Every structure is written in structure tokens, then in C-alpha cells.
Amino acid sequence: MEEGPPPPENLARDHTGVPPKRLRKFVYENGREYGNDSYYMPCDQAENDRLAIHHRIYTHALKGKLTTTPVTSDTRRILDLGTGPGHWAVAMARQYPHTEIVGIDMAVWDIETTEESVGCTGVNWEIDDLDVWGVEDDFDDLKRRLERYDMAHDYANREPLSASKAAKLKGHTSASDSSQPHTPSDSAYESYALEPEAQPGWHFSEPFDLIYMRGMKGVFAYWEGVYDEIYKNLNPGGWLEVVDFDMSLPNIEQGVDNFPFPTLAKLYLGVMQAAFKSGRPVGTFYMHPTYLDDAGFTNIKQTYVNVPIGQWPEDEEQRTIGKMHLVCIMEMLESMLLRYLTQWGDASKDHWTMEEVQSMIEVGKGEIMDWASGTDRFGNIREGWCASYKWIIGRKPLDARDRREM
Numbered sequence: 061m062e063e064g065p066p067p068p069e070n071l072a073r074d075h076t077g078v079p080p081k082r083l084r085k086f087v088y089e090n091g092r093e094y095g096n097d098s099y100y101m102p103c104d105q106a107e108n109d110r111l112a113i114h115h116r117i118y119t120h121a122l123k124g125k126l127t128t129t130p131v132t133s134d135t136r137r138i139l140d141l142g143t144g145p146g147h148w149a150v151a152m153a154r155q156y157p158h159t160e161i162v163g164i165d166m167a168v169w170d171i172e173t174t175e176e177s178v179g180c181t182g183v184n185w186e187i188d189d190l191d192v193w194g195v196e197d198d199f200d201d202l203k204r205r206l207e208r209y210d211m212a213h214d215y216a217n218r219e220p221l222s223a224s225k226a227a228k229l230k231g232h233t234s235a236s237d238s239s240q241p242h243t244p245s246d247s248a249y250e251s252y253a254l255e256p257e258a259q260p261g262w263h264f265s266e267p268f269d270l271i272y273m274r275g276m277k278g279v280f281a282y283w284e285g286v287y288d289e290i291y292k293n294l295n296p297g298g299w300l301e302v303v304d305f306d307m308s309l310p311n312i313e314q315g316v317d318n319f320p321f322p323t324l325a326k327l328y329l330g331v332m333q334a335a336f337k338s339g340r341p342v343g344t345f346y347m348h349p350t351y352l353d354d355a356g357f358t359n360i361k362q363t364y365v366n367v368p369i370g371q372w373p374e375d376e377e378q379r380t381i382g383k384m385h386l387v388c389i390m391e392m393l394e395s396m397l398l399r400y401l402t403q404w405g406d407a408s409k410d411h412w413t414m415e416e417v418q419s420m421i422e423v424g425k426g427e428i429m430d431w432a433s434g435t436d437r438f439g440n441i442r443e444g445w446c447a448s449y450k451w452i453i454g455r456k457p458l459d460a461r462d463r464r465e466m
């Protein structure tokens with residue numbers, strides 16, 4: 061990890077009274093700029109440009125719509141968690157000018173350019189670290205879960221992880237299990253520990269009618285806590301929407317050895333292994349309905365859309381999107397892999413060099429180009445390649461207690 065030169069002064073404007081970007085701490089690593097020393101994706105101009113393209117893809121997938129939740133005249137306050145450069149937030153502000161929109165992120169992004177692109181400044185930007193829980197600290201449990209991870213069976217890690225850390229979220233540890241009575245003669249008895257521990261949580265001044273998060277895989281380790289906080293910070297009748305995607309991997313169900321692209325397979329597995337080693341597993345498991353159900357949400361509904369990757373579709377509009385999608389995925393390789401593999405490594409070694417990651421990415425890109433353009437290494441012509449985009453929504457019941465009573 062290096063501290064690099066200060067970024068150019070015009071990279072970002074600050075809207076919240078925190079020091080301007082040039083005075084804030086950023087982490088410069090392997091030629092990229094990161095918002096902190098743990099989240100795996102960068103927050104520099106290249107990533108900003110990639111997220112701008114990705115926003116168009118998400119919107120295209122919904123045929124121009126920005127949300128699958130009902131936005132009505134009663135929808136007053138909207139929160140975009142992990143807003144990044146704020147493309148969704150500014151688009152919502154333009155489409156629903158009667159709403160008050162808050163975009164929150166731990167990194168300072170080039171918000172000014174996003175606002176200029178739609179001619180709209182109706183979003184309140186806040187800078188804050190939402191991860192009040194930290195990493196998964198039971199590394200043995202993580203190791204067991206990684207061993208159970210089966211790329212051929214669940215390549216995108218979609219199955220929910222066990223709710224192993226409910227105790228942490230409730231603020232106890234097994235050593236001070238309050239379900240067991242203690243007496244002053246117990247070594248575990250601690251008269252000064254009788255006050256309840258402070259609960260980790262978010263503190264917004266007012267609740268919201270819609271809380272949205274997109275592209276947040278790998279951000280948190282304690283998703284149960286995230287959904288509880290979202291629930292608490294919604295008005296009764298308010299909606300949650302979570303959006304993300306994963307790529308289909310051709311023939312993967314027949315085993316990694318039959319996957320036509322060995323380098324991509326190694327990189328894909330490397331991402332999973334590095335994420336587990338980092339203490340924040342990655343995958344779309346966090347969008348499983350059980351998380352919403354457990355937190356108390358009702359009216360849970362999922363929407364899936366397949367979006368083409370590459371120029372294979374015959375339909376001209378789909379082909380344009382497929383081309384954009386391909387560019388976005390090529391760029392995403394470095395954004396996702398560089399920190400994961402240099403900082404945590406895969407199962408084979410703890411740290412890759414930047415050069416090793418970059419040269420694997422080049423080979424991986426070649427494989428993607430082969431795939432996207434027609435044949436695999438076995439000479440098979442394949443069906444079109446897609447990524448699966450998913451929206452999951454849930455509603456806080458109208459008769460739920462509001463936050464002040466919880």
C-alpha cells in the first residue's frame with residue numbers, strides 16, 4: 061500500500077462540510093485510488109466512468125425505469141446507500157422532483173460531473189462509513205464456508221450464508237451469554253459489565269420511504285445487521301430495494317475442468333477465495349429473500365432480467381447494450397481483482413504482485429473476447445452470453461412500529 065501524490069484539486073466537490081477531497085485520506089495502491097483500506101473496489105475516475113456505463117445497463121434492463129418499487133406522491137424521503145458517483149440518485153431526483161433524496165457513501169466521488177450530466181442538483185450528499193460491524197472475525201467459520209463453496213454448484217455464491225453471527229448483532233458474545241445465570245463466584249461474573257453494550261447502528265435524523273442499494277456485494281460481512289438497520293430507518297409502509305447482478309458461466313455446472321476459459325475460472329475462484337480471506341464474502345447471497353423475510357419485510361418480490369454480453373444479439377438495440385456491457389465487464393476485471401488478489405490472495409498464495417494480476421487479466425480478457433465473439437476454445441459455437449440482473453424489494457408493514465418505538 062502506498063500513499064501517492066495528492067489528487068488534482070478539481071476531482072471532487074464536497075457537499076457536506078467535510079474537508080475537500082485533497083485534504084482527505086485516500087489510499088493509492090497499484091495505480092488506483094481507494095476510499096479506504098478494506099473495500100475492494102477503487103473510487104477513481106476510471107471506476108466512475110465504468111459505473112456511469114453500468115448505470116445505463118441497469119436502466120436499460122428495466123426498460124428505462126429506475127426502480128421496481130411504487131414511487132407515489134406519498135414517497136417523500138429516499139436514501140441511496142453506497143451511492144458511488146450518484147448516477148441513480150440524480151436520475152431519481154430528476155424524475156421525482158417532489159422527493160428528498162439522500163446519497164451516502166464512505167468515499168468522495170466526482171459528484172459534480174454526475175450532477176452536470178443531468179443538469180440536476182437535487183440530492184443531499186453525505187459521506188459516512190456504513191460498516192459499523194466490521195469483518196467476520198470467526199476465520200475458522202469462514203474457512204469452513206469457503207471449503208463448502210462449490211463453484212460448479214453455486215458459482216455466483218447465491219445461497220444465503222448461515223446466520224452465524226446473530227449473537228454479535230445482538231451485542232453478546234458466548235463468554236457473556238446472558239441466557240445463563242451468573243453468580244458473583246463465577247469467574248465470568250463481572251459486576252461492571254451489567255450495562256447493555258452499545259449496539260452498532262446507523263443514525264439518520266429522519267426515517268425514509270424508500271431505501272435503495274445497488275452493486276453492494278462484498279461490502280458488508282453482517283448482512284443481517286444491514287437489513288435490520290434498513291428496516292429501522294424506514295417509515296411503516298416504506299420500501300427497500302436491493303439491486304445487483306452476476307454473470308452466467310458457460311458449462312460451469314459440468315465442473316470447473318469443463319469451463320471453456322481456464323484463466324477466467326482461476327480468476328473467478330480467486331475473487332471468491334480472496335473475499336472469504338478478507339472477512340467479507342462476495343456473491344449475490346446477500347439478496348436472498350430470507351434476509352428480507354428475517355428482518356420483517358413483507359410483499360417480497362424478485363425481478364430478473366438477462367442482459368447480453370457482447371455483440372451476438374441480432375436486435376440492434378440489444379447489440380448496442382451487449383457491446384457496452386462487454387466494455388463494462390472488461391473494465392470491471394481490474395476494479396475487482398487488483399486489490400483482492402494483491403491484498404488477500406487466493407488459496408494458492410496470500411499476495412499476488414500487481415504484474416501477476418494484470419497479466420492474468422490480459423489473458424482473461426482474451427478469453428472473454430473469444431467467448432463474446434463466437435466460439436470457445438473447443439471450437440463450439442455457443443448460445444448468447446448474458447449476465448443475470450436482479451431486483452429484490454420488500455415492504456415494512458404499514459402496521460409496524462415506527463423507529464422511535466423500536
Ligand SMILES: C[S@@+](CC[C@H](N)C(=O)[O-])C[C@H]1O[C@@H](n2cnc3c(N)ncnc32)[C@H](O)[C@@H]1O
Nearest residue numbers: 099111142143144165166167189190191274275
Ligand atoms: C460497486 S459501487 C456501487 C455504486 C452505486 N451504488 C452504483 O450502483 O453506481 C459500491 C459502493 O459502495 C461504497 N461503499 C463501500 N463500502 C462502504 C461503506 N463501508 N460505507 C459506505 N459506502 C461504502 C463504495 O464507495 C462504492 O461507491
